[in-house]
Amino acid sequence: MRVIFMGTPDFAVPSLQALLTRHEVVAVVTQPDKPKGRGKKLQPTPVKAVALEHGIPVLQPVKVREPEVIEQLRGYGADLIAVTAFGQILPEEILNMPKYGCINVHGSLLPEYRGAAPMQRAIIDGKKVTGITTMFMAKGMDTGDMLLKTEVEILPTDNFEDLHDKMAVAGAALLLETIDGLEKGTITRIPQDDALATHAPMIHKETGHIDWSKGGQQIIDLMRGMYPGHGAYAVLGEEPLKMFWAEAENKSYPDAAFGEIVEVTKKDFAVKCGDGILRIKEVQARGGKKMAADAYLRGHEMQTGILLG
DSSP states (O other): EEEEEEOOSGGGHHHHHHHHSEEEEEEOOOHHHHHHHHTTOOOOOOOHHHHHHHHHHEEOOOTSSSHHHHHHHTOOOOOOEEEESOOOOOOOOHHHHHTEEEEEEEEESTTTTTTSSSOOOHHHHHSSSEEEEEEEEOSSSSSSSSSEEEEEETTTOOOOOHHHHHHHHHHHHHHHHHHHHHHTTOOOBBBGGGGOBBOOOOOOOGGGOOOSOOOHHHHHHHHHHHHTTTTEEETTTTTTEEEEEEEEEEETTTTOTTTTTEEEOOSSSSEEETTTEEEEEEEEEEEEEOEEEEHHHHHHHHHHOOOOO
């Protein structure tokens, strides 16, 4: 099948690589290059890098809905457009262009977690299982008819990075299975029940600000879901202190306030939360590196009674 692939980040790379094993990828559409690093040198997107390795034409429109872009896409005569984490909304002219439509690989079990950050939100919400849904793309945000689903377990130790990698591989496999089913006519499209829909809004830095009145496991889930991006954090003095891992204990400090440091040992420090204490194991100060709490404590004075914001 002649396929146009649209995708941008690392999550989309396995989908493109899978397509290359079974189909003719006639073009790749990805976001424009962005400056990275201290030198602010333009870097290709991960998907572009793979496309160039295989000699595939690459389009990087600022807006995919521009008429000249649409006509260029039409010229490839694709049977299907496959989309994995592209980053732009497609206009109807593109959605209706290929014979088999536009298929999206979405990182949740729709209609749960429509939106930009389904994997992070699933971890933050304490979910034990999530998955991939393939669907026909429609005008709304992740509202199209569903095609196939596959479940992915979220382990208690999984952070976003771990889940991202598992989901990327699962999404690639499901994309191939979906295309096979469409070619054979064996897939039934299933409309989503909007009444069951939940949403996964974009993650921002402030999303990671820890609310110490919440339970210990909820805060740990926030740390897992925010890693390695913005990170979960508290404010110590006037500076943010990122926190990457902690252990919850059912230990009572009735006279302490939420967010108060109640214990300091050579190995870690403990903070009062909504249902006990959190023993902080891994941190990063502003301008510093991620390190174990014991290493941080050797270079920073920490006392009980300090209140974390």
